Amino acid sequence: MLPLKTAILGGVALSCLCSAALAERTSYPLTIENCEQKVTFAKAPERTVALGQNSAEILLLLGLEDRMAATAFWPNSVLPELAAAHDKVEVLTVEFPTLEAVLAQQPDFVPAMLVTLMGPDSKVTKREDLEALGIPTYLSPSACTTEADTQSANGSAASSAYGVRKDLWSMDLLYKEIEDMARIFDVAERGAAVIADFKAREAALRAEFAPREDLTFLFWFSSPSPADDAYLGGGHGPSGYIADLLGGSNAIRTEAEWPTLGWEGIMAANPTVFVAAQVDRNRWDLDRADTKIAWLTSDPAVSQMEAVKAGRIAVMSGAAMNPSIRTLYGAEQLADQLRSFDLP
DSSP states (O other): OOOHHHHHHHHHHHHHHHHGGGOOOOOSSEEEEETTEEEEESSOOSSEEEESHHHHHHHHHTTOGGGEEEEEOOSSOOOGGGHHHHTTSEEEESSOOOHHHHHTTOOSBEEESSTTTSSTTOSSOOHHHHHHTTOOEEEOHHHHTOBOOOTTTTTOSSBOSSOBOSSOOOHHHHHHHHHHHHHHTTOHHHHHHHHHHHHHHHHHHHHHSOOOTTOEEEEEEEOSSTTSOEEEOOTTSHHHHHHHHTTOEESOOOOBSSOEEOHHHHHHHOOSEEEEEEOTTOSSGGGSHHHHHHHHHHSTTGGGSHHHHTTOEEEEEGGGGSSSTHHHHHHHHHHHHHTTSOOO
């Protein structure tokens, strides 16, 4: 099988030969609507600082590494097929960067994947701060569709500092983001090829896994320690989308994007499949999937969960639990393991 980027770029070449007349070149100045804001580009950006793994990997998939000055915030390692391109771009930090570090790159465009990276309460920057400096910004459409969380104030067992999502996340939000990036950088053919590839892979999974009412998944991102509440994938976020795509549902029903829940609540959820995320940032010991699994299988109480006793513990990239291109990769990674599980 060809690496994704190779296959996509090959498809781009074919697309250019067969339907060049259909491709729309970007006319500058370009104004786009993004999260209820209008953003204008005088020309294609040349010194982009991408805040967040998804923002960076979309640009790399589009072959735009020569237009990138730097990136930041990488929960997981870059996709292997993008590693060579990624190596050409400076990584400021795998965690939250400082605004000073971002501005030192003299960016002419700053896209971000999360409101915690660029938003009203961000520890990095607000959109208006960058716009005031004449730097166009872009926030992932997936980040625009969350609302302020009121669940914890209402006494919910699960709360989130990252907002709530009222409707199930879908890849359509991601396709919009890819399309916007392709327009901004005048690479429409490349964007169309990426979207076509993703849609075909999404459809293949949907066709393979028939819906089952009794199939539930629980997605554990990480925890500071076993004694702390766990960060989980919310019911309507990308984790919920993955569960739905594979014929099941998220055992965590809350609308919180990133709920935290104690182990008593997790055991009560009683999922069919327990998904342990592999997070490469190394902030906590439980970022590692193998550390998670070791604890799940050794804790006297948690080890008695049906999914744990039956060995139905899957490993998935933590990046897949963020709304991103990695969500589809995570679904495929989980599907590979699901095929071998002895499901009830």
